[in-house]
Amino acid sequence: MDFSVLRNLIRRYCAGEENWVDSRTVYIGQREPPPGAEAYIPQRFPDNRIVSSKYTFWNFVPKNLFEQFRRIANFYFLIIFLVQLIIDTPTSPITSGLPLFFVITVTAIKQGYEDWLRHKADNAINQCPVHIIQHGKVVRKQSYKLRVGDIVLVKEDETFPCDLILLSSSREDGTCFVTTASLDGESSHKTYYAVQDTKAFNTEEELDSLHATIECEQPQPDLYKFVGRINIYQDRDGPIARPLGSENLLLRGATLKNTEHIYAVAIYTGMETKMALNYQSKSQKRSAVEKSMNAFLIVYLCILISKAMINTVLKYVWQADPNRDEPWYNEKTEVERQRHVLIRAFTDFLAFMVLFNYIIPVSMYVTVEMQKFLGSYFITWDEEMYDEELGEGAQVNTSDLNEELGQVEYVFTDKTGTLTENNMEFIECCVDGHVYIPHAICNGQILPGASGIDMIDSSPGGGGKEREELFFRALCLCHTVQVKEEETVDGIKRGIHQGKATSVFISSSPDEVALVEGMKRLGFTYLRLKDSHMEILNREDEIERFELLEVLNFDSVRRRMSVIVRSSTGEYYLFCKGADSSIFPRVVSGKVEQVRARVEHNAVEGLRTLCVAYRRLTQAEYMDVCHQLSAAKLSLQDRDKRLAEAYDTIERDFILLGATAVEDRLQDKAADTIESLHKAGMKVWVLTGDKMETAAATCYASKLFRRSTQILELTTKRTEEQSLHDVLFDLSRTVLRQHGTMSRDTFSGLSNDFQDYGLIIDGATLSAVMKPAQDGSGNYKEIFLEICRNCSAVLCCRMAPLQKAQIVKLIKNSKEHPITLAIGDGANDVSMILEAHVGIGIMGKEGRQAARNSDYAIPKFKHLKKMLLVHGHYYYIRIAELVQYFFYKNVCFIFPQFLYQFYCGFSQQPLYDTAYLTLYNISFTSLPILLYSLIEQHINMDILKKDPTLYRDIAKNSLLRWRIFIYWTFLGVFDAVVFFFGAYFLFDNTTFTSNGQMFGNWTFGTLVFTVLVFTVTLKLALDTHYWTWINHFVIWGSLLFYVIFSLLWGGIIWPFLNYQRMYYVFMQMLSSGPAWLGIILLITVSLLPDVVKKVLCRALWPTTTERIQQYKFLTGQENADKLYKGHLSEFTPLTSLHAPIRKRGDGRNLNPRRTNWCCLCANLFRRNTP
Secondary structure (H helix, E strand, O other): OOOHHHHHHHHHHHHOOOOHHHEEEEEHHHOOOOOOOOOOOOOOOOOOOOOOOOOOOOOHHHHHHHHHOOOHHHHHHHHHHHHHHHOOOOOOOHHHHHHHHHHHHHHHHHHHHHHHHHHHHHHHHHOOEEEEEEOOEEEEEEHHHOOOOOEEEEEOOOEOOOEEEEEEEOOOOOEEEEEEHHHHOEEEEEEEEOOOOOOOOOOHHHHHOOOEEEEEEOOOOOOOOOOEEEEEOOOOOOOEEEEEOHHHEEOOOOEEEOOOEEEEEEEEOHHHOHHHHOOOOOOOOOOHHHHHHHHHHHHHHHHHHHHHHHHHHHHHHHOOOHHHHOOOOOOOOHHHHHOOHHHHHHHHHHHHHHHHHHHOOHHHHHHHHHHHHHHOHHHHOOHHHOEOOOOEOOEEOOOOOHHHHHOOOEEEEOOOOOOEEEEEEEEEEEEOOEEEEEOOEEOOEEOOOOOOEEEOOOOOOOHHHHHHHHHHHHHHHOOOOEEEEOOEEOOEEOOEEOOEEOEEEEOOOHHHHHHHHHHHHOOOEEEEEEOOEEEEEOOOOOEEEEEEEEEEOOOOOOOEEEEEEEOOOOOEEEEEEEOHHHHHHHEEEOOHHHHHHHHHHHHHOOOEEEEEEEEEEOHHHHHHHHHHHHHHHHOOOOHHHHHHHHHHHHOOOEEEEEEEEEEEEEOOOHHHHHHHHHHOOOEEEEEOOOOHHHHHHHHHHOOOOOOOOEEEEEOHHHHHHOOHHHHHHHHHHHHHHHHOOOOHHHOOOOOOOOOOEEEEEEHHHHHHHHOOOOOOOOOHHHHHHHHHHOOOEEEEEOOOHHHHHHHHHHHHOOOOOOOEEEEEOOHHHHHHHHHOOEEEEEOEOOEOHHHHHOOEEEOOOOHHHHHHHHHHHHHHHHHHHHHHHHHHHHHHHHHHHHHHHHHOOOOOOOOOOHHHHHHHHHHHOHHHHHHHHHHOOOOOHHHHHHOHHHHHHHHHHHHHOHHHHHHHHHHHHHHHHHHHHHHHHHHHOOOEOOOOOEOOHHHHHHHHHHHHHHHHHHHHHHHOOOOOHHHHHHHHHHHHHHHHHHHHHHHOOOOOOOOOOOOOHHHHHHOOHHHHHHHHHHHHHHHHHHHHHHHHHHHHOOOHHHHHHHHHHHHOHHHHHHHHHHHOOOOOOOOOOOOOOOEOOOOOEOOOOOOOHHHHHHHHHOOOOO
């Protein structure tokens, strides 16, 4: 009996070091392993069908209804509608059912159409043809029929149909070039490698004979991580195991480039591919406006319940008199007499709830959704935020946070690629204290006029020259740069230029390209990687070949990378380059002090520095290194941890060679943008992984720190000298000595009366701050936050990606709960972008991971200025007005109904006709506020950009505070009282029509409703500053539509109605002269308090915004334009602008500190286009 099968099973499931539950086994070509090698355990995997749609034909209606009624407002109105159907209510079920049906239907149509488009896209992808190797032949199938284990043939410029492991390539070295632009936006060609033991399988027949299995991790969404191994069965001795990593994994959606064809095996299919797993939606973010809106809704729900309870109690007080309870003309039935009083009271309570339920604006949610969705297009259409170089403009990934752009208090920004261009220019290198400065090498391109080498120090002689050349060789070998020569790169033919073969260096890291180009200018040219050998052209035009044995890839934790090579003479070298903080502790010899001094000098200048070191290995040491790396790479569990341990053991005992300096220039207008954000009252924090000196120099250049700023350091160097507790309390006393207990948030970041403080903290110290104090001396977080609140700017250097997110979370969850914004361009910024209230991605050179995971994406950092100061400002004031106005107009609508109950014996008699109840929020008053919320501009956008202090007027949700909300509510109550009692007193005078007929209750309700519609519409017109033809069309058109509808509704006997109570009512009302006079008088009285309030506030307590509006009205648009074009600098605060002051002949002011009241009043009724 062969016990090998049983032994393999025991090893896999019981005795192995790996947790095999978290792995899968893939049989290449669906072929069983050789007999006795391994048990064949077929596993079930999903097919290659992509499903991005939410609904099917059968579940659309129930699933969509379920999702919509999960919203509290929709569920509330559904309950009201059901109550109207079940019990005898004063209003028809249509009054609640029709608006609810309209909202549900519009939303369902929108979501259904979007899902239909997703179905079309899915079908187009799933029906794509793919080529599969079966029985030694190429078979063409549809994409969705592809299965895990199938061997796929992919040709040049084709897209990978699923996640694949590369087996072989048309290239001799088993490599292929791939672009992943559709995944992460990186357009550069990336190199992927076939397994060494399978790269020779180049025909269909050879692949059909391959016996191999792949053991790998289960699907997970990280695009840049893959752990697996391949077992190749060649004979009875046992399988050959080879590690598999991300360099072997071809992702679905990527495209094959500059490679004729490849063969690969399907490893993850369908919804298990990494691209599909990344489709999963991010956690939902809610804006401060939405939270305020929900709070206001709860208040109005309480008001609704209170109204219903009050009316129910008063009804039974009223009916305590038997003559009122059961008058002779309306006797009760026997069933009604026997019903319990509590049941009757509960039924009446529900009836009053139905009568007053319109105070909850169901259409507000639809209007808000439409405003956010349509309003987001203004960002994408903004031509000023379009970048010619990238050929792209701003993108909106979620429209739910538009108004949050106007509430930002903290901005957290990355440095490299965000504040800087990520466009590297090689500046110099230092070898044993000798400095070399080649001319103008920028981003891998040698600029014209750069011939020869300029050296500060002469080249060393003797052994020094050998070290110099070893340094140059190290930089030519220690990298992941790919050379493209005489090939098509991104569609551009590169060939012979001026008699010489041109080559293009391509890498995912701009630093590496700049360094390799720098070495080329210094005489050492990297030629190519061929057959695992790296070729270098030295100064004597001789080609040197080094066999590339191992690559210890760069990672953000180690902050270094290494290569192990073997020279043609058989010597083994370990070359390493990395940050000074990761190299110096591992150096045992070399001119450390000279190099350290040069590194610090370059860091102060704002240059990015790298140190280079090496170590010679004996063959025994190399074999030991190979054993460590092989053991780590073959492990399926904790591979990253084991590799890190192996790297730490290998990368030590270095001999220091020198250092390099690369400049990353500041982005255009980055300093101007940061200065504007400071003036707008925002705190700007820079979170970077760079060293402190380099980051600090960039902060000074970008005006984050000013020359007058006093820098406070909270770094490892300082905490080594004294305890963290003492350092924190020293800094706390320093910043609070001048400011007292007041937070610096109350002061301008540019105030001359207070000392500006800037804080610098590194990652190690931050980790100590985040930990609870061991000695029980208190929580360091609160002290740290107090220091930060009193600093105008903060620089966090040496930060890991997770620490960036921790910083954002710390500020976000502090007691003030400020609105935070994070902006970055790389994958290391994704965590903080997701953590912040608003995440913005830069479409940079480090891929599109940040842009894909962000709420908004912009081409350059400078576009942040307009996005916040203009778009954010407009979005906030528009939606704040929309929310307050909706609650206001519904109070005006329902409060007269509440008052009417006191005059109809609490009989639940409606004041308005059913048609008016139904169409008030849907038709008569919906379009004007929607248009206002889309195009209103209370101030010209040029002024908003040139005076960032205007952003402070809307800070901290100022337009949706409880004081403003209560004002709008009381204004609505006042207007409702005017409507009702104005019409009541008019009727009390026994007004007659021309034919002597008296007005009835429906005429009374129509009169109140007419005044209501005109008042709330004109109120919005008074609040409008930006008038266009479309404003006039919608506002006056809405009023005209109401009049025409009322004439038609009351002028025709509609056969489908079971009542004709509104017949001729509207025409009869308009035939009365006193009614016309009453309508005009009541509208005027209703609008008057709001006008008076605006005049008083503008005269006595004007905001900066109101001063600018007043100045523009008094001086004219032309003078206002001159003010901003030349008479004031771009950042001149406008808070000091007042109306012109008239003087007497003796020079004294006639009206000092007083405003022209007539102009103020006129300004409320006359609006100039900003």
